[in-house]
Amino acid sequence: MSNMSETKNTQVGFVLGLTGGIATGKSTAAAVFQQYGFPVIDADQVAREVVEPDTPGLQALVQAFGKEILQKDGQLDRQKLGQLIFGSATAREQLNQVLDPFIRGKITEEIVKNKATHPLVIVDIPLLFEGHYDAQMDAVAVVYIPESQQIDRLMARNQLTKQEAEQRVKSQLSIEEKKRRADIVFDNRQTKEDLSDEIKKWLSFNRFL
Structure with missing residues (x-):
């Protein structure tokens, strides 16, 4: 993460790709960045x-x-x-x-526009690795929970059977593979407040706050 502060000091907008798996909490993470005033480009x-x-x-x-x-x-x-x-x-x-x-x-187009006026730009893309968008990012952050927890959360959120939830999770690149490819991992195994604190620490460490 040390290279983040160096990039910040150039006064050029740093582009952070944000991704995760279904039900890992990516939207929650994106909302935290927005709360701190950073633009979020939502691929959906x-x-x-x-x-x-x-x-x-x-x-x-x-x-x-x-x-x-x-x-x-x-x-x-x-x-x-x-x-x-x-x-x-x-x-x-x-x-x-x-x-x-x-x-x-x-x-x-949105990345170029926002980079000109903000030190940090978040690009929220569910299928970031699958679509090979990582080449356009300065770094990629993955919101992580283990697959078993992913299935449990998806069942609860969408009222799905275990089989239905497993099918949806398996249709994407595995969360473990996304974690392996990530430059930054935001662990969301605990509460929303814990995730928010983790993101705030990362922002502070890299002098975006």
Whole structure:
């Protein structure tokens, strides 16, 4: 972490990729950074914005999947799109290929804009490693809990059976692999307050506070 302070001293915005697994507490961590006034670029929000009516992203989706994915008011019918790609790995891959340039382009644009005015920029991306976004980050932080705890939390949060929760967890890169690849690990095995304290310590150590 010593190189963090050196980067901070250059007065150039430091870009921290924030990721984790499903139900590990990534959104909670992102909210802590926001509380301290650091901008958080939310990849899920960007993914929604690039398919709003009359956007090139939505037009590209219509070209790929047909006009039946639109509602009468021109909005994306997410339910119909979901039905088209449900159970089809090929269709899901096609969806990712169509939207990736728009999502990646918008995230890059937001990074450049925020770096100019903030010492630290957080980029919240659930599939950061899977999408190879780590190359765009100065460092990557993973919000970590063990897989067994991940499954328990997901069952409680989404009212899922153990089998359903395990399926969702296994569909992502394992949390242990993400932890192995991380530059920084925020341990979320305890309370939200403990996670918040850990992030505050990291910010203070690297002189962002």
